[in-house]
Amino acid sequence: MKEQEKTFSHLDASGNPAMVDVSAKAETKRIAQARSIVVLGEEIMQHLTNGDIQTKKGPVFQTAIIAGTMGAKKTSDLIPLCHPLGLESCKFNIQVNEANEVVIDCTASITGKTGVEMEALTGATVAALTIYDMCKAFSHDIVIKETKLMTKTGGKNDFERK
Template sequence: MAQEQSENKDFSHLDTQHNPSMVDVSGKTITKRTATARSIIALTPEIVAQFVNGDIQTKKGAVFQTAIIAGTMGAKKTSDLIPLCHPLGLDSCKFNIELQGNEVIIDCTCSLTAKTGVEMEALTGATIAALTVYDMCKAFSHDLVIKETKLLSKTGGKSDYKA
């Protein structure tokens, strides 16, 4: 069961007039912050059959290796994609990608020392990696499904979270 992050249930990205607003983090304390997000993509047996030596091999290249690069690039561009996110200089962005049965499990962990968290960067990294797997495998089949993307954990700041 997910832990609640805060008793305050107000939307953080609205000002007092209910207009969109970037959260003011100027008064927050600088702490080490981490977040891990997961995306799961279901493959067809035809695509799973292409799994050799720890990766899916396609004419476009090694799928997992390319997904790691794309996911890292996506995590670094989060504030360009999501309007009210703070631009962050990530200290680390790491991926673990595994094939389990017919599913690719993509975990993205981002960390930094700052006044705001990295949940959106981890979620963006995992999502872009999953989209890259889809893009690289769609020549085999369009019956791919990105089943879910979710936050697994976060540390630092006011509260920690673990799914």
């Protein structure tokens, strides 16, 4: 059997931008986890106590979770061809790793006809941007190092980053 040729899903036959037609797809449980890594530097990390950084604006990681959740819910308002989704779950885990980097994991899920990768990626990204915003008074030497999809299940293909 010949492998199906891959194409960009958001282009129509004429090459114009188009929302993917999901009307013929079956509803399945879909889960995606995305990760953003933020390097805050020693000047900021010295303020880490009890698993969070306290600022005049409030607890940094707790605020990032709220902002990330709001961002995930607004993904279709930010990314033009994304379907608006009613997320069933959006959860965050924020920890500091052995390299003293802030690791933000966002897991989004839905039972539907289209996946939630963009929602998980948006949630992790907005959480990272919120951490930047809340910590920039200490230092602007902050790097949002990377954002990437870690896993995706449901739909046509599953994915897991090694």
